[in-house]
Amino acid sequence: MRDGSLEVVRDDAAVVAGTTMTPVLRAALLAGSLPAGAVAAGRTAAWVHAGRLAGTRSAEHLDVTYAAGGHRPELWGAGLVWQAPLLRGDVVELAGVRVTAPLRTVVDVAVHVPGEEDATRLARVVADSCGLAELSRSPAGITPR
Secondary structure, three states: OOOOOEEEEEOOEEEEOOOOOOHHHHHHHHOOOOOOOOEEOHHHHHHHHHHHHHOHHHHHOOOEEEEOOOOOOOOOOOOOEEEEOOOHHHEEEEOOEEEEOHHHHHHHHHHHOOOHHHHHHHHHHHHHHOOOHHHHOOOOOOOOO
């Protein structure tokens, strides 16, 4: 294999260099990583929706949520797990992978991502990348926890 023929996009995934990365492709790269019944959320969903704009640290984590009353998924490595009521519009399916919808991702990032500055920046990146820019410019803004 020639140097530069692959581009690492997550610790455990690479694509052919020059591949256009879309939310559907990023979600597909998560397919084998998510525990059964889990939904990609937080920093992981931010990476799916916003890609590199979400930062490399977002791609390093596997944050998941699961429906209230469900079995807590076992998670190995860096990442967060939380239980949450998941309403109909809170989850989208991309490439067969369940991911929190952009607006729900903004809320989850603001609530669950450690570090107020990191959470605010990441929530704004997702909002801007997904056509929710008016949210990040509203008088209330995006304020973590």
